[in-house]
Amino acid sequence: MKNTPKTLALLGEDAARFIAKDKKMFIDGAWCPAAGGSVIEVEDPATGQMFDRVPRGLAADVDLAVAAARAAFDEGPWGQMSPAERGKLVWKLGDLVEAHADELAQLEALDNGKPVTDARIGDVAFSYELLRYMAGWSTKITGQTIPLSAEAPFHAYTLREAVGVCGQIVPWNFSFMMAVWKVAPALAAGCTIVLKPAEQTPLTALRFAELVEEAGFPKGVFNVVTGYGHEAGAALAAHPDVDKIAFTGSTEVGRKILDAAQGNLKKVSLELGGKSPMIVFPDADPDVAIPAIGYGIFYNMGQTCTAGTRLYIHKDIAPVILEGLKTFAENMTVGVGLDPATQIGPLVSKEQFDKVLGYIEAGLADGATLLCGGTQVGEEGYFIAPTILTETKPHMSVVCEEIFGPVLSVATFDDDGFEEIVKEANASVYGLAGSVFTRDISRAHQVARKLKAGTIGINTHHVIDPALPFGGFKQSGWGREQGYEAILLYTEVKSVGVAL
Template sequence: MNNPVTPQLSPATRQFLKGPLELFIDGRWGAGVAENSVASHDPATDDLLAHVAIGDGADIDRAVAAARKAFEGPWSRLSGFERADHLRRLSRLIDENAQTFIELEVLDNGMPLAIAQLTVSSTARLFEYYAGWAERIEGTTTTPPPHVLAAGEALTYTTREPVGVVGQIIPWNVPLSMAGLKLAPALAAGCTVVLKPAEDTPLSAILLARLIQQAGFPDGVVNVVNGYGRDAGAALVAHKDIDKISFTGSTDVGRAIIRSAADNLKKVSLELGGKSPVVVFDDADLDLAVPGVAMATFFLQGQNCMAGTRIFVHERIHDEFVARLVAFVGAFTLGHGLDPATQMGPLISKRQRERVQSYIASGIEEGAKLVLGGIAPEGAGNFLQPTIFTETRPDMRIVREEIFGPVMAIQRFSDPDLDVVARQANDSVFGLSGSVWTQNLSIAHRMAARIRSGHVSINCHGAVGPNIPFGGFKQSGWGREFGRDGLDLYLDTKAVTVKL
């Protein structure tokens, strides 16, 4: 493990961290009504980064009122072409400020440099992608009803209209990407937004709000209220003037959101937990599969919803696969994310590391074989070695529950019947992602068809992109993000009939 000393930061990042880092409501920056703040720490060093203002229910009220005023005012008068211009300006500004975003993502979250670079670039492309959709929102024409036609000529057509004021709640694992994933389609559709970042990682959302202001979005179109879930988040979900909630996070919180949103029947879309299966057949190319399966689990330190953490390996190659996997993962360099040599950074917090350690302990207690890792290195930061278990069973907690950390559980399979293998892969309450590793084209497609997940990759894992719908089956969520499906989440259909 490298010495987790914070590398030199760019002048722009240092200036940003000096603050003030405030709430953004109705085009203005300021402290919350209660004037509370939260400390942001570097998870790799425990160093204090900044103090960030946080809001509560009173601030959510102000933000929702501002969003409603903007929705019914200047934003509603812009055409799709004009909204697209705003989104493209924002995309360019993200590119121009990429280095600051990269450094903030690493400092706030702990992710390795290469991942931060990828997420910043992809976020800029996301706003550019949805700018194109803003120009292509279309209705249809259809046959008028018979009783109207009986009296003469008529016309029936549909329009696609924004759902209104949207509350968006994002997690801490890829903060900027999550903000972009929520904001871009909502703004393209013509909605206005109150965004609540995770209290653990608020920095990139604040910088993004500054660029939204710089890009010329009207006041109140986007409002950013940092705060705790129990205060700002709960108030946003329960607010009677919110037309839709979009949430990414845990399944338990998703259930609570559904109950709260039922009061005024606001629309809800949810991207929730996962426990994704990875199925490695005996003809898999191990030179491709070993690093691919390793990153399916350990990408972002395992702190991602589509992590492939349930690994099914054919018994014919099991031992060789495990040996090569242990050698590959055992060579990972742990360290500060801004060090280019780092392959795994820290977990987000001490609390999260303790949670993951409790799962590792349960795996050992339940009889799984620990073949790598499981140890928290001494020193500063929330580091945890990548952990691999073999000889696991379907009833073990490390196999059934989402750990959200760098823990892999490997099971053997031998039955040639794909239906049997699929039943094992689908033995989960989740159905978000998954992957199949084989050189047999028939097996690849047949197995992908049998896996009950919203997103399945073949000889790769987590192949997401702005144009590819992403979301889950079962308890992994409601709705799809990215692509046209992501835009549809923020549009309502209106039918109009005209008697001519």
Template sequence: MSDVQLLPAVREFLASPKRLFIGGQWQDAAKGRHFAVENPATAQTICQVADGDEADVDAAVAAARAAFEGPWRWETPARRGYLLFRLAELIDAHAEELAQLITLENGKPIANARGEAASAANIIRYFAGWPTKIEGSTVPVSPASGAPMLNYTLREPVGVCALIVPWNFPLTMCVWKLGPALATGCTAVLKPAEQTPLVAVRLVQLIEQAGFPAGVVNLLTGFGMRTGAPLAAHADVDKIAFTGSTQVGRLIAQAATGNMKKVSLELGGKSPNIILPDADIARAAKGAADGIFYNQGQVCTAASRLYVHEKVLDQVLDELRRHAAAHVIGSGLNSSTTLGPLVSERQLGMVSGYLQRGVEEGAELICGGKRPEHLEHGHFIEPSVFLDRAERACVAREEIFGPVLTVMSWSDVDELAQRANDSPYGLAAGLWTNDLRAAHRLAAQLKAGSVWINCWNVVDPASPFGGYKQSGWGREMSKHVIDAYTETKSVFVDLA
């Protein structure tokens, strides 16, 4: 039984219709279809949600275009900032409600979901400060004619943005993209993952309550092929921002070529985490365990490859066994739970398949590897640790997106960075050491968008986030993301 009682507001929300939001109106999908949203802890249906398709995409994009070319385009920066601040306040005021919805549809422990809701408010609050700070410049040009010339630049919103977000952080990923889109004066069509649409619906209700004009934010719930694909290819979308798998990211990039829309992609990872022999081993092992088991390993930056110096390998493995065994597996609505279910039966099947293949390919299973016997329903899997001395098994090479850690030993520091970089991905990397010189030398060698030293998964809206190689294009958050949602216009004025 769950000891976290659902709020009356959550029960009321679950009982209400979950429609699309287009042009300031909540409406059914054009074909009247719905799909079921499942609680991954029980494998039972929570409620039904509108299932949009290409006709709904056309309507949502048209509404976003009308808003962009209409009142929103000329809204003052101060007003845009105020509306974002208002939204942050509403997220704070409804934080527990949002957290419970996250746990219901995603499965993560309620403590983690509460952290996600608090983070979402902080991210929106950060971007609320940006509208009045987006500036152009004057440029001292030297025309060949010698005539006096004034040249200045303008930073203008790119236009209609398609925002396609994943299921692992269903609220955070929405605001990572909505924050800069709205701050810069763009309009948006938001498409949440079909596994986790509920918190997006509730967020858009709060956006409506905050007072954003009709059409500025539109919501499409539905599946990738029927809703996401036509949205990505739509000729009247100016920019697409996508977070998800590298495989789907390639399809997004291909779809964008029709009208050469701007694209930003935050994709997969197989992140290396390195323990040097001088590190605080207890702290490093805990950091390694947290880096892979947090959010059931369903994190693009999951610390799934652990390189441990051979002198401390046995000690680290003992610590990892202890941390894995200490996890309380169960429903996220139990306050004692530290490891919830995977998001879906499909995800459970994929992770289970990797566990089996890892053993078949010669990796040594140190702990875990099976479903918990005391949980008959839901998509649960034990936290698992492999030792792969050859570093050739699939569990050491491929993104699993589950609580599965693969440990490799090392002895030659000169080869270490090369081994860590031997991956098509480059989203994150980390290292644990008390040697300041070694820390900075390795950080410079690691090919990753984020490098964490004696920590893991530290993010902040003021700091850029993104990947090298096949982990994506562009950066989320910070001043760097403003470029992704704006165009720079150069204006010349002949003063002769």
């Protein structure tokens, strides 16, 4: 029997109807249980109660899904479709996501704990716009005519073709949006897919599969296997008939993906961890900087790879910025994700909750000062108050390591420390994002050039758009998602020479 946490009463009819269904995996256009018959319990992080079950896919299920994707790519109608037909299907899928946006946002808020308002206007809205954006690329994937350097009488050109069967493994923090980030360009390019959602948040992937089915994609083009990372995910990453693996998650697991992919040297793209710096200069506008920094760290409860977890403030403006951030943090509404008034929901799991509290305790033990937060909120669920730690030092774990929670570490600098603070901002194994707050446009561009990260915000932090490439330097990953760069991830170049 499924439990019925009180949060389920906040669901709309469509979302409640989906939760009431028995869940199955989507393989080769059909819905099926796991071959082994086992299930994974799905937990509501706002209450800590189990409320649903999904199949526990194993290597045998991955084999079936990959075989279906291989047949669809090599032999099915998908490969015979014109780019225009393919693009129309992807666009139609975007329309279906928009039509069911409220339902998808509620499922994401229930499954992950994030505020439903953020899920609706952020995750889901971005996803259907991304599907439409990528649908447009279907007809614009081109090669080149190449003038050869040699004098041989050749006509030479290149083709850009779909890479093949793609295994896609997505995380729990943006489970629906990260799935669409990977699925949309892969479909636009003509690939076939086996998607493995995070075991903590599998529901929107299964609902998305229903929409793929409704859109009319040929069987085998899109498949979903639910399961644990060390079982289904590992089998997918190592599968000899998968041509490419795309993964978003921790750097630690990213290394395991690389090891698994060695067998057939499959293509790999990785979007991994981050420890993003935010630098505030003395001429920054506090009315601009304070909310941007606040959302930069506390959005999605800090469970964001680009979260601005390290704040460096010039000492002249530090009192104003810190007082404003303290007020910002203490005024955020902490509550159940399905409540539209909520701004901070629970962390995704007990494991993550304990990990984040452990980092806060370690930071205080290392000498940091607690400005606000630092405690559990309520007696049930995995809620942590937005937390700000000041007087942090570079050696502290809260400064060096990815916390993935609503915890901001703060340090100050003075005029003589300008160059040093940029070096300190870069002194991380990660390089995913960063931001600069100043009214000096020359300084802004200079610092943006010096920061070693894939995305830089100036007087803002989270910078994201379907057309803007996204990815990291250093141990934050390989490759770029979004924009035409994403199409490049899912295609191969073939050179053709014709003797004249």
